[in-house]
Amino acid sequence: MRLQLSPEDAAFREEMRTFFTTQVPQGIRDAVAERRELSKEQIVEAQRVLNAAGLAVPHWPAEWGGKGWTQLQKHLWHEEMLQACVPPPLSFNTNMVGPVIATFGSDELKERFLAPTANLDIWWSQGFSEPDAGSDLASLRTSAVRDGDEWVVNGQKTWTTLGQYGDWIFCLVRTDPDAPKRQQGISFLLIDMTSPGVTVRPIELIDGGVEVNEVWFEDVRVPADQLVGEENKGWTYAKFLLGNERVGVAPVASTKRLLAQAKERAQEKLADGSTLLEDPLLAARFAELENEVLALELTALRVAANSAGDKPHPASSVLKLKGTELQQAVTEIVVDVAGPASLASGAPDGSDVPHWARVATPQYLNYRKASIYGGSNEVQRSIIASSILGL
Amino acid sequence: MRLQLSPEDAAFREEMRTFFTTQVPQGIRDAVAERRELSKEQIVEAQRVLNAAGLAVPHWPAEWGGKGWTQLQKHLWHEEMLQACVPPPLSFNTNMVGPVIATFGSDELKERFLAPTANLDIWWSQGFSEPDAGSDLASLRTSAVRDGDEWVVNGQKTWTTLGQYGDWIFCLVRTDPDAPKRQQGISFLLIDMTSPGVTVRPIELIDGGVEVNEVWFEDVRVPADQLVGEENKGWTYAKFLLGNERVGVAPVASTKRLLAQAKERAQEKLADGSTLLEDPLLAARFAELENEVLALELTALRVAANSAGDKPHPASSVLKLKGTELQQAVTEIVVDVAGPASLASGAPDGSDVPHWARVATPQYLNYRKASIYGGSNEVQRSIIASSILGL
Amino acid sequence: MDFTYDSEQKALRDAVRGLLTKAYDSARRRDVVSDEPGFDSGVWAQLAEMGVLGLPFAEADGGMGAGPVEVGLVAEEIGRVLAPEPFVEAVVVAGGLVADLGTAEQKAAILAPLSDGTLIPVLAHTEPGGRWEPVARAVTAREDAGTWRLTGTKEPVAHGARADLLVVSAATPAGTGLFVVDPTVDGVTRTGYALHDGGRAAQVVLDGAVGTPLGAADVDRTGDLEVAQARAIIIRGQEAVGAMQVALDTTTAYLTTRKQFGVTLNKFQALTFRAADMYVSLELARSIASWALLVLDSGADPREAAARTGFQIGRAGHHIGQEAIQLHGGIAMTAEYSVGHYMSHLTALEHALGDRRFHLGRLAASVGDHGTVDPLA
């Protein structure tokens, strides 16, 4: 057992920190720090800066830009990136469809898609969830029927995050409705979102934002060679994709950063000369959250340092579960620190309510999604109970 | 809506308070206040004082000593009794077997048992739970087989509280093993515990106490006229009995009293001149518990004041669930107030650790039972979900 | 001890519920709050017609002479449908202060038109960087030749842009004073905006705006403001109870209809147990809130009861709001579905008048002053 990073890992961390804090445009990083919404252009620009330096897809196979790092190095890369307020590479591209194509796709698909995927020349959207297939993903109904050299796709996807920016979408579609098990009749299909018959409709969320979308497919014709891997094996690829989310499953550094920001606000002098942090109950809440975040970070380090090969450490579900809970708890303490100003969410620039207080409640509301999307916390508890505890 | 008690109810409350604080022996009430274990004799004496004044079984039918009180009056009676540190009448007698005999028993059984039951001339024990029938009570296996004018009983009961004092035991026994539903073959039988074949063995609990027992029946012969009501209808009577526990389901007054005691301890000067209550986190915990107890008390009042006839108010399960949680939370804060002295649980008299601190941890451990026995909190949640929320 | 409504109260509740449920289903509410002024003037007029806007005021002042119980049940109905009308802001808070402190002239000028729906007054008290104290600092009032002039910024002021009249707190040599300000006079600049829960607020910049002392001049109104806040907390408690009840009902209805893994969600015990815990939170909060209403009704000092309500309701709203969303899943994150708006509004309610930690801190500060808490004492 050893507390410190090895000299090599420490140097690696320093290298990452230097890169992220000097090479990524300050304007983008400021926007992240201030919790402002990034434009599509900013997200693309940030990813291209990383990709140019080989830091967008370090976990991919070496021939497609991977670095062969240890899990601990990947962890440090990710945390330093968040700490420096650098928007991470688009997860749909780099953690989801990219690794699936790299692992299961034909050579043609790899050649065609991987480089533009890494560079965010193609913006991928995810087409998994459906109105009647949430946590129970395998009940999906969007169908693809073979017609000559094409698949004809019909159905509806939902919760497609940032689908309004999407160039392409990777979808789970039902290609064998008669398969004995629901999971067996599903394939993994790549669809150009400019194809005739694709309609994207934004869904307004409770914070007033429109980051998720519904996507309709009406007789959309998709060339057969855009089916990844084997027909009816899509469920296997989807499980691979979801299990692949290991690094960064708990966004520790951004939670820490937001918590520290909130504490800074709580240390500002109020009108009566006191500070909020002088309230022992609020101070205790900060101390409690700091300890929990520390425990989470250390757990993430244990997972990263002890993951052998590609097998996820059993505590990964803990990271997702506790990671989102803490993310939510921290968005919440920001609201509490904002106090009555947290109501002024719609105040325009020129308001006497500072920007951080204006975004406090909408962000808090928005982050209720964190424990629902991408495997709800109920799903994580089921995984812990069955896979770890044998229940 | 009205905050105050009606003048009649206020006078009633005053009358109860006067009686309990002047007529019940001080020594018994002191023992309760100090959380000392009561002897059998003290419990019997207290109940006889109440019974002599007509205050032991006010909820029974009038001809057997009942008072025809409103639910609110019963509530006030019960709370004043606890507040005055009077041990309530033995629940097995007055809330359980007594009402069952009074409602379903033959005239002979009523004549024979009700008066001595009210006066605690007979100490009743409860024989419901079995080693393999806990929350799933209907799976009980103790059998009674008819042989002439007698039932022959074999089997084992457990969790028989204070069974070591028991003169008689009321049991659920299986009289028809072939009944189509498990609930249908059960009868309600009264058994003299001095009968040959009855063995009582104490179970040591984690606090070191021996308040519960196992009771074995080996070919115990029971006169047939000691079967209450109809053969194979025992489940109905048991449900009546459990549903009858309305008044006092949440022991609010004793929880309040213990909380106030703990707060008093926390206001004593420490060696360094400060008091524990100056710790804002402990003060906040007290304030939180006080508010929760207030909410519970008000809920109990709502239930008592608004119960029409014999139908229990749907919020009764809330009282049991929250009542035991708060009871446990208060036993816990006593341990925290005791601090390092809470370890000295076995200290003899003459120790520098005061008695209240010595009993703090054993009582805390003992009260973990509160959320398990008599319908666990999981059972209460099931009831709330199904009966109230329709889930 | 009686927690039931009498027949008149039931009739009032049924009438208000009838009006509001007809006026606001989920879609209609979204429409209304998306346009200015953020509420429905027609509904406001109907409430006036029903006598609701004059409930707590003396009949002599044009009101109905009803008590907190009646006001509270209206608030509960408002909470049930998240009606966006400024009932609490105008009637309970601003109207309440005028009724408490105003001169006969002020009462006549304000309470009658408020009751008949033609004048909406609001309190402008919160200041940028301020919390929930009943003290004004950033806005000051100075008297000059018999005229009081106010300077400084109030924000956020609930419904401050739409309001016809402002009751403004301001630092004076005597402490914190209250002033009636006509928002159309020189020196008042208002910038209104929408809130996350569909409500409205404004920045109100005062630059030597003329105001009239509410009631006597040169009096410190800190205690009066605190009592007014306590009253608002208690009435808001009823509003929150209504909102929590519907959030729970919506959730249980969803659990019995939504299917996952081939069965309805109510087959998942982990979910139904959590719904049971929501019910427990709701009932405990309802008990405290009802009691506080009765304390207010009794004429006793409502401040401790308000802190107890603020804490319990804040915690319950938080618990029920969050769980309502989580037990639904993704659908509850959408603006089209109702339940997320309940959480949004419950969050706003908690932060409008003191969050649960604030109230707990107040209770903790005085926890050593008594032995037990006896609701019947």
Add this chain to the structure above:
Amino acid sequence: MDFTYDSEQKALRDAVRGLLTKAYDSARRRDVVSDEPGFDSGVWAQLAEMGVLGLPFAEADGGMGAGPVEVGLVAEEIGRVLAPEPFVEAVVVAGGLVADLGTAEQKAAILAPLSDGTLIPVLAHTEPGGRWEPVARAVTAREDAGTWRLTGTKEPVAHGARADLLVVSAATPAGTGLFVVDPTVDGVTRTGYALHDGGRAAQVVLDGAVGTPLGAADVDRTGDLEVAQARAIIIRGQEAVGAMQVALDTTTAYLTTRKQFGVTLNKFQALTFRAADMYVSLELARSIASWALLVLDSGADPREAAARTGFQIGRAGHHIGQEAIQLHGGIAMTAEYSVGHYMSHLTALEHALGDRRFHLGRLAASVGDHGTVDPLA
């Protein structure tokens, strides 16, 4: 950053686990703690033989020269079976103070026989009415013609009746001093008793008992005591992790075998989700506890890490202990079954060295002194 044991550490763990699991099943432990001295002298001798009792001491002092990681893994094994031997009290706390502060002669006289199992020293620090501060008040020490005499009461003193040697904290003119006291001398009266968790403690009354300053005289040992407490908290954290792991394992085993309503309990989702939450608590606490051990190992000031451990472990022990009983049901309330004893011991651990609220208060008091908490810094 490495959280794994090396091969020597694994060998030590396996040896200790082998010894302790052989020595203590649930029934055997009940037997042992029901008799005096409350632990098994044979096991103590075997631990000595294995080198465990001398682990943290320099080889020159008769020890093994190992570090906190080795000491911690022994504590974890002790926690797994609730072994009642006074390892932490004698080796970590009393032995640790002697190693830190003792003169060469004191080290020679105490650490070697402690290491070989023939002398059990304990710290007598807690005073009636005292909390967890590293300060002595009720026991005072006065020097008279070169002889220090101690007067006052210490209680509870863990294993104070059985101990062969007492290290006693006492108020001196310089502050809080530490003294070595032979408990068989005149002026020492000890009354021992059993604790709820099977442990032992005593009231130790000093009435002019002769003591020898530990190390230099006339030095304030407050800081040293605080560091010793921090070390104990961190090592106790490992013990608690061992106990929590077994409490969880016992619970999950029960859930998969116990039937109710015709199925095993693990078919009830509400129960399995709560077991999952227990696992989350355990893993988070384990992470903090391991990190704190490494902080201790690094030679840095362990006090903040100890407070973090005390808080996290206290909370987790509380959560896991209570849920282990609740998920079992009635069986767990019985002394014959193991799991209640785990809760009992976890409760004792929490209150021995500062409960979770105490540690949270300390963390809260310094929360403004830093931006983020960085474990790798």
